[in-house]
Amino acid sequence: MRFTLRRALAVGAMLTVLGVVTPAVAAYSQDDPRSCNDLMGADTPAYVVCHWLAKPEEALGVAMFWLSDDGANLKGASPSDGQFIDCSAPGSSCPALEGEEIGGDENSPYPEGAEDGGAPECEAGQQCSVDGTGEGGDGTPRRSELSGSATPSASPTTTTATQNFTTSAQDVTAAAQTPAGQAVTAAKAAGVRVWLDTELADDWKAGAEGFAAAVKRIGALAARPEVAGIRFTSQLGYNTTFKTDEEVTAFVTAASAALRQAAPGKRLGAHTVVPELACGAEEACKTEMRKRYPLVVPEKVESLLSAGRVDQLSLDTGLLYGGYETWKINAEKAQRNQWIQVRARSWDVLAQVAAEETGLVGQVTPEQVATRASTPVMDGAAQQVNLWTRVQDAQGTVKRLTAWDELKKLNPIKRRLAAVYNPTTPEVDVAADLKKIAENFSQVYLTTA
Incomplete structure (x- = not known):
C-alpha cells in the first residue's frame, strides 16, 4: 500500500488515512466497503483501522480528470x-x-x-506573554506551560532568556582541536554524517553557569558544517533525573532555546523510552506501565514534539526484549505493538522518529539482525535505526557489535542506519573505527562529554 500511496501522492491524491478508533467502530468497519484492514497484519490491535479515502482506481480517476487534455480542467477551474x-x-x-x-x-x-x-504593561511581579505562540517573545515558556502556579519557576530556565549562548570563531577553532573535534574530522574523512550525542540534563540541574558552559562547548563543536544535529539528552523522563512533568518540560524548553542560539540551523534530538507503546491493546499492561513510568506516557512525549522543541525522537527498544511476559507479550509482539502505535499516532509528522537498538551487540543471529535493524524502517514507522557499537552493563561487562557482515546485507537501507559510537573507547583507533562504521552506516552519533 505504501508504494501505491506514493504514486498517488505524486499526482496530488490522498488514498488512505490510518486512525485510532474505538473497538465498536473497528468492528463496524469490517463491513465497510472502504475498509483496507486486509492490508494490515493479523496481529494489528483492533482499535487501529485502515480506511480508503479514495481507492486506487478512484484516485487514478481523480488524477486523470485534472491531468487529461493537458490539464484543461485544472486550467479552467476558478476559485470558489x-x-x-x-x-x-x-x-x-x-x-x-x-x-x-x-x-x-x-x-x-x-x-x-x-x-x-x-x-x-505587566504589573510588578508578573510574567507576561503577548506573542500567542506558547512562548514569550524572548523564547521563554509561559507560566501555564511549566506549572499551574502563578509564581515563576525557580529552575535554571528563568535565566535562559537573558544568557548569551553564542560561540565565537575562536571557540569553534579551539573545539576542533579537542578529542571530540578530531573525531568529527575523522568522521568527515570517512564520509559519514555526524550527530553529537551529549547529556545536558545534569548540567541544567546544576545551575545556569554550568549549563551555559556545556551549551557553548557543544555549540562550538556543532558549528562545523559536517555536524547535522545534536542529541542533547537520553532516557528523558524514564530515568530518575527528573521527578515531575514540569521539570521535564522546563529542561527541554531551556535546552532547545539555548541550542537554537548556540548552534543555529542544527537539528535537535532526544532519546527516551515509552514502555506503554509495547502493550498494544492490552489494557492491564498499559495501566501498569503508566503507573511505573508516569513521565513518559505517550501524550506527554507527544506534547514535546508538538511544541517543536525536538526535531528527532529516538525510541529505545531495550524494554521490548523483556518485561512484558506477565501479559504474554513476547519480544517480537512488543516490537510490532510499539511501531504500530507510533505509526497510528503519526509522530513522524511532528518529528523524525528513530529506533534505538542496543540488542545487536555480542553474538546475534542473522534473523535478529534483519528483524531488529530493518523492521521499524520497513514497517514505515521509523525513518532510521540507531545501532550501538558497544554496550557496557552494570557489572562492567562490555559487549561489542560483531554482526558487520550481516549488516552489509542491509545496504539498501544503509542511509537509514546510524551507529552510536564513543570515540573515547576505540576498538582500534578513532579513524580506523569510523572507516569501518562507514562501510555499513551513513551516519554516526559521536558520544561527547
Missing part, C-alpha cells in the same frame, strides 16, 4: 466564490484589524490597556 461577512451588519462580529480602534468595554476580547493596538 466563498462566503463573506458584512461587519457593518447588525449582529455581526468581526476581529479588529490593524489600525482600527480597539474598544475597552467589558465585552471586548482584548485585555484592558490594549487600546490603540498596544499591549498592556
Whole structure:
C-alpha cells in the first residue's frame, strides 16, 4: 500500500488515512466497503483501522480528470466564490484589524490597556506573554506551560532568556582541536554524517553557569558544517533525573532555546523510552506501565514534539526484549505493538522518529539482525535505526557489535542506519573505527562529554 500511496501522492491524491478508533467502530468497519484492514497484519490491535479515502482506481480517476487534455480542467477551474461577512451588519462580529480602534468595554476580547493596538504593561511581579505562540517573545515558556502556579519557576530556565549562548570563531577553532573535534574530522574523512550525542540534563540541574558552559562547548563543536544535529539528552523522563512533568518540560524548553542560539540551523534530538507503546491493546499492561513510568506516557512525549522543541525522537527498544511476559507479550509482539502505535499516532509528522537498538551487540543471529535493524524502517514507522557499537552493563561487562557482515546485507537501507559510537573507547583507533562504521552506516552519533 505504501508504494501505491506514493504514486498517488505524486499526482496530488490522498488514498488512505490510518486512525485510532474505538473497538465498536473497528468492528463496524469490517463491513465497510472502504475498509483496507486486509492490508494490515493479523496481529494489528483492533482499535487501529485502515480506511480508503479514495481507492486506487478512484484516485487514478481523480488524477486523470485534472491531468487529461493537458490539464484543461485544472486550467479552467476558478476559485470558489466563498462566503463573506458584512461587519457593518447588525449582529455581526468581526476581529479588529490593524489600525482600527480597539474598544475597552467589558465585552471586548482584548485585555484592558490594549487600546490603540498596544499591549498592556505587566504589573510588578508578573510574567507576561503577548506573542500567542506558547512562548514569550524572548523564547521563554509561559507560566501555564511549566506549572499551574502563578509564581515563576525557580529552575535554571528563568535565566535562559537573558544568557548569551553564542560561540565565537575562536571557540569553534579551539573545539576542533579537542578529542571530540578530531573525531568529527575523522568522521568527515570517512564520509559519514555526524550527530553529537551529549547529556545536558545534569548540567541544567546544576545551575545556569554550568549549563551555559556545556551549551557553548557543544555549540562550538556543532558549528562545523559536517555536524547535522545534536542529541542533547537520553532516557528523558524514564530515568530518575527528573521527578515531575514540569521539570521535564522546563529542561527541554531551556535546552532547545539555548541550542537554537548556540548552534543555529542544527537539528535537535532526544532519546527516551515509552514502555506503554509495547502493550498494544492490552489494557492491564498499559495501566501498569503508566503507573511505573508516569513521565513518559505517550501524550506527554507527544506534547514535546508538538511544541517543536525536538526535531528527532529516538525510541529505545531495550524494554521490548523483556518485561512484558506477565501479559504474554513476547519480544517480537512488543516490537510490532510499539511501531504500530507510533505509526497510528503519526509522530513522524511532528518529528523524525528513530529506533534505538542496543540488542545487536555480542553474538546475534542473522534473523535478529534483519528483524531488529530493518523492521521499524520497513514497517514505515521509523525513518532510521540507531545501532550501538558497544554496550557496557552494570557489572562492567562490555559487549561489542560483531554482526558487520550481516549488516552489509542491509545496504539498501544503509542511509537509514546510524551507529552510536564513543570515540573515547576505540576498538582500534578513532579513524580506523569510523572507516569501518562507514562501510555499513551513513551516519554516526559521536558520544561527547
